[in-house]
Amino acid sequence: MAAALCAVGALVGCGGGSVLEVSIGKEGETVIGSPLPSNLQIPDLPGLRGFAYVITTAPPLGIFRFDLEAPGGAPYPFTYYDLFGKIPGVPDELFLYDQDHGMFTTSGGFAGQGEGIHLFDPTPESPAAFAIKKSVPVFPVLLNPPRNDSAGNPVSRIDPSYTSGVAVSNGKIYVCTSNFTAVGGSPVCPPGTVLVYRWDPSKDPPEVVPSSPSFIVTTRFNPTEVTALGDRKVLVTNSGVLAIREARAVPLTEAAVDVVDTDLDCVVATYPLGLSALSYKAIAVAPDRSRALVGSVAFNSVFELDLTALEDLPAGCPDPVPALTGRVLAGPENPIRTGFSGQDGKKENDFVVQIALSADGTRAYASGYNSGTLSVLEVEQAVRTPSPKGPLAVLSLTPPLDPEQATVEDVGPGPLAVRPGRPGVDYEGPDVFVLIGLPAGKMFGVRTY
Numbered sequence: 001m002a003a004a005l006c007a008v009g010a011l012v013g014c015g016g017g018s019v020l021e022v023s024i025g026k027e028g029e030t031v032i033g034s035p036l037p038s039n040l041q042i043p044d045l046p047g048l049r050g051f052a053y054v055i056t057t058a059p060p061l062g063i064f065r066f067d068l069e070a071p072g073g074a075p076y077p078f079t080y081y082d083l084f085g086k087i088p089g090v091p092d093e094l095f096l097y098d099q100d101h102g103m104f105t106t107s108g109g110f111a112g113q114g115e116g117i118h119l120f121d122p123t124p125e126s127p128a129a130f131a132i133k134k135s136v137p138v139f140p141v142l143l144n145p146p147r148n149d150s151a152g153n154p155v156s157r158i159d160p161s162y163t164s165g166v167a168v169s170n171g172k173i174y175v176c177t178s179n180f181t182a183v184g185g186s187p188v189c190p191p192g193t194v195l196v197y198r199w200d201p202s203k204d205p206p207e208v209v210p211s212s213p214s215f216i217v218t219t220r221f222n223p224t225e226v227t228a229l230g231d232r233k234v235l236v237t238n239s240g241v242l243a244i245r246e247a248r249a250v251p252l253t254e255a256a257v258d259v260v261d262t263d264l265d266c267v268v269a270t271y272p273l274g275l276s277a278l279s280y281k282a283i284a285v286a287p288d289r290s291r292a293l294v295g296s297v298a299f300n301s302v303f304e305l306d307l308t309a310l311e312d313l314p315a316g317c318p319d320p321v322p323a324l325t326g327r328v329l330a331g332p333e334n335p336i337r338t339g340f341s342g343q344d345g346k347k348e349n350d351f352v353v354q355i356a357l358s359a360d361g362t363r364a365y366a367s368g369y370n371s372g373t374l375s376v377l378e379v380e381q382a383v384r385t386p387s388p389k390g391p392l393a394v395l396s397l398t399p400p401l402d403p404e405q406a407t408v409e410d411v412g413p414g415p416l417a418v419r420p421g422r423p424g425v426d427y428e429g430p431d432v433f434v435l436i437g438l439p440a441g442k443m444f445g446v447r448t449y
Contacts, residue, residue, distance in 0.1 A: 030442060030445070032056065035439060036057055037054050037056045037441040038055055038091060040053070040417045041094050047123070053096065055104055059084070061082075061091070062084070065081070065122070074430075080127060090114065099122065100123070100201075104117070104120075105166050112161055115177070116135055117175055117197075117208070136208045138175070140159050141160060141195075143157070143217070149188055149190040149191070150188055150241045151188045155191060164225060164280065165237070168228060170232065172211055173196070174234050176192065176193070185245055186243065187252070188241075189221040192223035193217060196210070196214055198211045218236055219267055219321055220253065220256040221240055222242065225237040225280055231262065234259075234262055235257055235260075237255075237283060237294060239277060240277060241253040248298065249297045249298040255278045256270045268317065271323075271327065276332045281355075290308055291308075293364055294355065299352075300349075301338070302335060302366055303336070304329040306328075306383075334386075336377060336390070349370060351369035353367045354366070361381070362379055363378065365377070369413060372401065373394050374395040376392045398410045401438075411438050413444075414434070414435045416434040418433075431449055
């Protein structure tokens with residue numbers, strides 16, 4: 001499998017005229033064993049920078065903490081925190097606040113009892129000492145006046161479901177819920193919600209209570225992720241209603257990225273993104289917070305937003321919410337393309353699971369689940385200037401996924417993370433880590449410097 005990591009599928013000239021020389025290290029693989037691991041975090045936090053955390057959605061159900069600084073490299077030794085029997089739902093998103101406080105969301109479970117947030121200590125003294133410190137359920141949302149669902153039916157009460165993204169900002173926890181009432185080929189989605197909780201991590205267990213206001217209704221359907229911009233703003237990814245047809249995601253309603261002011265807890269602006277089917281993972285934000293990148297679950301596309309627009313927003317909760325159309329640097333009509341097929345201008349059916357930025361913000365890495373690729377993108381540094389529309393390089397990590405064929409090969413590059421610090425200076429070895437979904441979860445380490 002190390003040979004797969006060494007295969008450079010294409011080197012493509014970018015808009016600046018440069019060509020990236022990629023040296024892929026033979027770092028090998030680390031077997032997780034659980035298919036479709038849902039989240040990977042390498043926290044840029046004191047005491048945690050040398051660890052990779054992976055949460056799994058199928059047996060073995062739990063949290064893996066890999067030691068990236070252990071001698072010898074891959075396979076990386078790990079500590080396993082067992083979640084079997086401790087939670088009623090299926091884990092989804094993972095968020096690490098500091099050495100003592102982590103949280104993850106769950107969804108599903110019997111009669112919807114698995115919808116919620118679970119707080120834990122990410123560095124217990126031993127695996128046996130691992131425990132869920134607190135489980136916080138979602139709560140009903142009452143809409144007055146009622147709002148329509150995606151089928152045009154009025155909705156006055158929402159029992160939140162499909163709990164996914166979680167973030168912390170301004171002393172509060174923000175959790176998004178998609179609330180689908182029907183899925184598959186003919187999905188129906190009620191208004192999307194972001195639940196707001198106040199929390200006090202100084203208490204043991206941490207205190208978590210609904211805030212006031214306790215929820216935010218998003219401008220588009222199907223909010224799947226929240227990304228904090230410091231202590232004043234939160235970005236909400238509204239993926240839009242998606243149908244699954246012939247094993248592909250088909251966007252039915254428009255997507256957008258909402259901007260929430262965390263002092264007011266209302267949507268103060270939105271970036272409209274049309275039928276783009278936005279990816280479900282956290283948005284990649286430049287270190288100087290000047291721009292953001294988010295992918296598509298239906299196309300080999302990455303979209304780019306100008307965040308400097310948020311500096312000039314008027315005070316208060318606007319009605320209607322202003323659309324920052326002119327600050328979409330790369331939208332559905334002119335996206336940044338990923339994967340091998342990204343140079344012909346066609347909307348190829350890929351699933352860009354996640355995008356992560358290098359520590360200096362000059363490169364972005366995008367995982368293509370269907371294409372089996374990791375695309376390396378150049379990120380423009382000049383304010384309000386769009387980044388190049390094609391990849392610097394495309395790395396072939398696995399064979400392409402055929403949704404209609406079972407596979408015994410490793411396929412499906414998914415969640416990814418960039419190790420904090422300066423590669424080759426602060427650490428040696430891989431700088432990008434990618435989770436492989438099928439047939440058994442693995443973590444690939446890739447060195448791009």
